[in-house]
Amino acid sequence: MSHLFRLGVILVVVWLLLSGIYEPLMLSFGALSILISLWLTKRMLRIDQEQFTFFVTISLVKFLAQLFYKVIVSNYDVTLRVLGIRPVESTFITIEVPFDNDVARVLYANAITLTPGSASIALSDHTLLVHTISEQGAQDLAQGDILNIMPKQYQVKTLENSNE
Incomplete structure (x- = not known):
């Protein structure tokens, strides 16, 4: 779960830096897209029984x-x-x-x-x-x-x- 939290923080920071738009509607779209990305990532990590984590080494x-x-x-x-x-x-x-x-x-x-x-x-x-x-x-x-x-x-x- 800590991997997903770190990934979520990274996605939020990257999204905020790249979008440059801080209106409520755009922030909600960003939050929704990040939640969908995290949900898909969690599902993909469970496809392979080894619980593969792809972090920088x-x-x-x-x-x-x-x-x-x-x-x-x-x-x-x-x-x-x-x-x-x-x-x-x-x-x-x-x-x-x-x-x-x-x-x-x-x-x-x-x-x-x-x-x-x-x-x-x-x-x-x-x-x-x-x-x-x-x-x-x-x-x-x-x-x-x-x-x-x-x-x-x-x-x-x-x-x-x-x-x-």
């Missing part, structure tokens, strides 16, 4: 920073392909999704989709169909380009990691 900040870097690099690559400097090599690849947690699987698929030049098409329990606009992008994904930056709580032991 060092590994999450590191993941977001690395993902942002990959988005910038991929954006540059896509720009070169759109301008015709590099060829477009449209390809589909099926990659293994080594997570048992639904949240980790969705986070992984969304991280792939957020990087320009790749899109997650179909996600099943342990496989993900991805479309990329380059062979190199497909190879990078197959070698764990995005998998290796996933937050620590979702890291899986691979043969390379288990020898360390």
Whole structure:
């Protein structure tokens, strides 16, 4: 319950700062939207039996920073392909999704989709169909380009990691 309270306080502060309108009607709309958001959040936290909480950790900040870097690099690559400097090599690849947690699987698929030049098409329990606009992008994904930056709580032991 304290997570919902903190989230509510954050939503109120952000809403007040961004709206800039403090008339009673607008404040009531804001309060209603925040209550609906909190109710939906409470329901979503109960969908998964693990009561997943997504609060800022060092590994999450590191993941977001690395993902942002990959988005910038991929954006540059896509720009070169759109301008015709590099060829477009449209390809589909099926990659293994080594997570048992639904949240980790969705986070992984969304991280792939957020990087320009790749899109997650179909996600099943342990496989993900991805479309990329380059062979190199497909190879990078197959070698764990995005998998290796996933937050620590979702890291899986691979043969390379288990020898360390």
